[in-house]
Amino acid sequence: MSWLVVAPILVPFATAIIAFLLRERPLGRWISVAGSALALLAAGLLMAQVLGQGVIAAQMGNWAAPFGITFVADNLSAVMVVITAIAGLAVAIYATAEITPRMEYLGYHTLFQVLLAGVTGAFLTGDIFNLYVWFEVMLIASFGLLILGGRPEQIDGGIKYVTLNLISTVLFLSAIGLLYGMTGTLNMADLAVTVGQVENQGLLTVVAMMFMVAFGVKAAVFPLFFWLPASYHTPAFSVSAVFAGLLTKVGVYALIRVFTLIFDRDIGYTHTVLLWVAGFTMVTGVLGAAAQMDFRKILSFHIVSQIGYMVLGLALFTPLALTGAVFYLVHHIVVKANLFLIAGVVQRLTGSTGLSRIGGLYTHAPLLALLFLVPAFSLAGFPPLSGFWAKFLLIKAALGVEGWFIAFLALAVGLLTIYSMTKIWAEAFWKPHPDGIEPRIAMLGRAERWRLLTPIAGLAALTVTIGLFPEPFVQFAEATAAQLLDPSSYVTAVLGERP
Amino acid sequence: METLLSLTIGLLVAAAVYLMLARNVLKFLFGMILLSNAANLLIFTAGRLTFGEPPLIAAGEKLPPPGVANALPQALVLTAIVIGFGLFAFALVLVFRAYTTLGTLNTDDMRVAEPQEEADR
Numbered sequence: 001m002s003w004l005v006v007a008p009i010l011v012p013f014a015t016a017i018i019a020f021l022l023r024e025r026p027l028g029r030w031i032s033v034a035g036s037a038l039a040l041l042a043a044g045l046l047m048a049q050v051l052g053q054g055v056i057a058a059q060m061g062n063w064a065a066p067f068g069i070t071f072v073a074d075n076l077s078a079v080m081v082v083i084t085a086i087a088g089l090a091v092a093i094y095a096t097a098e099i100t101p102r103m104e105y106l107g108y109h110t111l112f113q114v115l116l117a118g119v120t121g122a123f124l125t126g127d128i129f130n131l132y133v134w135f136e137v138m139l140i141a142s143f144g145l146l147i148l149g150g151r152p153e154q155i156d157g158g159i160k161y162v163t164l165n166l167i168s169t170v171l172f173l174s175a176i177g178l179l180y181g182m183t184g185t186l187n188m189a190d191l192a193v194t195v196g197q198v199e200n201q202g203l204l205t206v207v208a209m210m211f212m213v214a215f216g217v218k219a220a221v222f223p224l225f226f227w228l229p230a231s232y233h234t235p236a237f238s239v240s241a242v243f244a245g246l247l248t249k250v251g252v253y254a255l256i257r258v259f260t261l262i263f264d265r266d267i268g269y270t271h272t273v274l275l276w277v278a279g280f281t282m283v284t285g286v287l288g289a290a291a292q293m294d295f296r297k298i299l300s301f302h303i304v305s306q307i308g309y310m311v312l313g314l315a316l317f318t319p320l321a322l323t324g325a326v327f328y329l330v331h332h333i334v335v336k337a338n339l340f341l342i343a344g345v346v347q348r349l350t351g352s353t354g355l356s357r358i359g360g361l362y363t364h365a366p367l368l369a370l371l372f373l374v375p376a377f378s379l380a381g382f383p384p385l386s387g388f389w390a391k392f393l394l395i396k397a398a399l400g401v402e403g404w405f406i407a408f409l410a411l412a413v414g415l416l417t418i419y420s421m422t423k424i425w426a427e428a429f430w431k432p433h434p435d436g437i438e439p440r441i442a443m444l445g446r447a448e449r450w451r452l453l454t455p456i457a458g459l460a461a462l463t464v465t466i467g468l469f470p471e472p473f474v475q476f477a478e479a480t481a482a483q484l485l486d487p488s489s490y491v492t493a494v495l496g497e498r499p
Numbered sequence: 500m501e502t503l504l505s506l507t508i509g510l511l512v513a514a515a516v517y518l519m520l521a522r523n524v525l526k527f528l529f530g531m532i533l534l535s536n537a538a539n540l541l542i543f544t545a546g547r548l549t550f551g552e553p554p555l556i557a558a559g560e561k562l563p564p565p566g567v568a569n570a571l572p573q574a575l576v577l578t579a580i581v582i583g584f585g586l587f588a589f590a591l592v593l594v595f596r597a598y599t600t601l602g603t604l605n606t607d608d609m610r611v612a613e614p615q616e617e618a619d620r
Contacts, residue, residue, distance in 0.1 A: 129575055136582045143589055147596075155597050156611040159524060162590055166531050167519075169586070173579055174538040180572070181545025234612050 002058030004049055005071045007042040008081050009121045011035060012088075016113035023105055029096045032109040036092040039116065040085035043078075050078040055483070055493035057126060065126075065494045066187035072126035074490050075480035076326060080123040080253055083330050086462070087245040087337045088116045090455035094341050095238040097451035103148050103236070111148070115141035115242065122250050126494055128176055129186045131254065135172065135218070139165055142247060145239045146231060157231030164227040168217030175210035182207070189494035191262045192487050201265065208263040208270050215258070219251025221311055222280035225304045229288065232303070233296035233353070237344025240296060244303055245337030249329055252310045256325065259314060260484040267317060274315035279409050282308030286416040295343045295353035295428065298420050299336070302379065305413060306332050309394055312406065316397050322481035324393030327473060331386040331466060335375040338459035342372050345452050346428055349439035355424065360433035364440045369429050371453070374460040376421040378467065381414045386466035389474065504544045511537035524594050524604045528587070535583045539576045546572025 015035025022028035049056060055074040059065055073081070092112070099108050118138030125131050147158040180186055182203065183194040198204050213224065220228040228248070232240050255274075263270055285305025292298045310332070313325025343353055345368060350358035362369045378385035381392075391414055398407035433439060441449060466473055483489060511533050518530030546569045554567040598604055601611060 129578075133578065133582070136586070140585065140589065143593075147593065150596070150600070152600050153612040155593070155600050156609050156613075158593055159597050159606075159609060160612075162593055163524070163527060163531070166586060166590065167534075170531070170535050170538050173535070174541050177538065177542030177545045177572070177575070180542070180575075181547075186571075230613055 002071075004042075004046050005056060005058040005073050005124060006060075008039055008046060008085065009071075009117050009124060011039040011042050012113040012117035012120065015039075016110045016117065019109035019113060020107060023107060023109065026101075028104060028109055029099070032113060033089070033092045033096060035113060036085065036089040036116070039120075040082075040089050043082045043085040043120075046073055047078045047082050049073075050075060055489050057493045065496075066185050066190035069130055070126035070187055070189070070494055071124045072189070072490065072494055073124055074493075075476065075483050076253070076256065077123045079326070079330060079476070079480065080249070081120055083333050084116060084119050084123065084246055086459075087242065087333055088112075090337065090341070090459055091238050091242045091245075093451055094241070094344070094455045095236075097448045098236060098238050098344060106148055107144070108148055108236075111141045111144040112238075112242070115145060115246075119246050119250055123253060126188050127186055128179070128188055128191065128258075131188075132169075132172055132176060135169065135250070135254075138247070138250065139169065142243065146235050146243075148239070149236065151234070153234040157234040161227050161231040164217060164224075168214045168224075171210055171217075172214035175207050175214060178203075178207045178210070187494065188257070188261055189487075189491040192491055193495075195262055195265065204263070205266045205269055208259070208266070209273070211258050211263070212255070212270065212273065215251050215254045216277065217251070218248065219255060219307055219311070220248045220304050221277050221307055222284050222304075225281070225285070225307075228304060229297060229300040232300040233294060237340060237347065241337045241340035241344070244299065244340050245333045248303055248307055249310075249333055252307060252314075252329060255311065256314050256322075256484065260322070261487050261490065264317075271315050271317050274311055275403075275406065278308045278312035278315050279406055280308075281305065281311060282409060282413040286413045286420070289420045290416060290423075293355045293427075295346060295355060295424060296340065298355075298424060299339050299343065302417065302420065303336060305417065306336070306379070308413070309391070309410065312410065313394050313397070316394075316401055316403065316406075317485075318397055318401060319478070319481045319485060320393060320400060321397035322484055323474065323477040324390060324397050326477040326480045327393055328390040330473070330477075331378070331390045331463070334459050334462050334466075335378050335387065338375040338456055338463070339372075339379065341452075341456050341459070342368070342375070345444075345456070348452075349441070349443060350428070350433060350437060355427035357434060358428050358439075359431040360437065360439055362429040363432070364438045367441060367453075371456050371460050372425075372429065374463055376424070378463045380417040380421050384467045386463050386470070388467065389470045393474070393477075500548050500550075501544060504540060504548070508537045508540050508544070511540070522605050522607055524597065524606060527606075528590055528594055531590070532583075532587060535579070535587075539579055539583075542572050542575050542579070546575075 019028050019031045058071045060069040121134035147154050182198050217224045289298045289301035310325050310328050313321045347353045378387040381387045395407050395410050515530040515534035518526050549568040552567045554563050554570045556563045
């Protein structure tokens, strides 16, 4: 069954190659859509397998773990792969209407598929050095996507994005080197066993902090998030949607993986640091958003703020908190990618994303207004949308361990999120357009309309579904949290039965 | 030997941090190159050093003799060097492009994506 574990990685790679060969023809973009659909199918099959059998591992080239390269799919990996494929498919459809032939010729679809492959690989790998390699695959593809088009803002944002991510990469690499020096293994399941035998546990905590900083840069937590609001509003909307949905979440995934599987020995120290980080991230992100007047910049700061909630779930380290964190991850990817896609349609209809220069969408494009309300209210945590359950689980978990202050912070940040969303609502939707333009959806061509709005409607429907029927999702998240807190099934799946 | 390499790594990191604190993006990039080489040496050293014992398996044997050099850190370093080379080639071109488009290498002047007067954009 090992092909099932690697299929979600191989499909985007194959798609990338075909899309590159066909980059001069319109067919190339449909290859990208078809490949994304196929990847979703592969991810669904993997998910079904994981639900049926529990954790599955695949050893590349039949080299037994811990000597070979291992790919592992547990609940967390499987759900992240599925949600990556969903976001990938939505953005691939959207991109057929947005990306210009010039950008396609320069390899947009190839880079996009390689990015998806990198993200999926990072979720599935069971080897920490391999995780570094997948991070690099993802990073180099994201560099290309970010500056594709070459407008001055993109180059400017690109410089900040590239430099800060390079630092994080080097730090990650050094941490891997030190960890290897202490334990003699790179296999994550094997690391979970061997870190207990390390004599110098203090040094282990130092390495844990290096990992925290390296992944913290990727996840854009306080005080390492500055690259994100500097760059996410500059590229094409498809690109910023897939970045917003997936890239920071790979950082969060890596934090969750490493700090539940490997570094769970000095919780009093590492997870307390994480708790502070989570609080500051939530607050600075939401305050940064309050000061902005650009659709995408507001959303960018909200990514930072929402990352804080996920890190909070990891920091509290109780079954309920991790359940909340997993639920939050899934909900957030759907909602955030969708909001960026909507920003793209808004820009098309009104000519800008600067909030003071646009308006009139509620009167003239009520369908878009409705589609915006779903993810916006979900982000802020209105019942009965997905964000409400995510926040509910986390705040309940915080109250459960008597973290009154952090629970208060989480609630207050939710309130401030509503402030930003109402600001967008009032400026872009409610007030009339300052130039007297009547932004109607009918302004888009017929085919364009379908390609732009189908992914948005699909993701909004998913948000509503999770919100109205949270029970199976919460149950799944609970099972995931149980797996994370007791890694024995993960370790057994990789290393086999041990005495 | 470990001490010597540790001191070298420390020196490289110190020089790298000094360069990276400069406002000039090109200097920052040179600092990054030093830092990534320091990381490579770190992995190499952390994998334990041995002298003159190549990890070769004699004909007919199944295991190398005990005490040979660990080949894995070298493989890791090799991977990291290749990846690092690609990244720096890209970063260098990006910096050059920034210089031609934005007309500056000073990070303080790079305000196109985040203009200072943007409260009402």
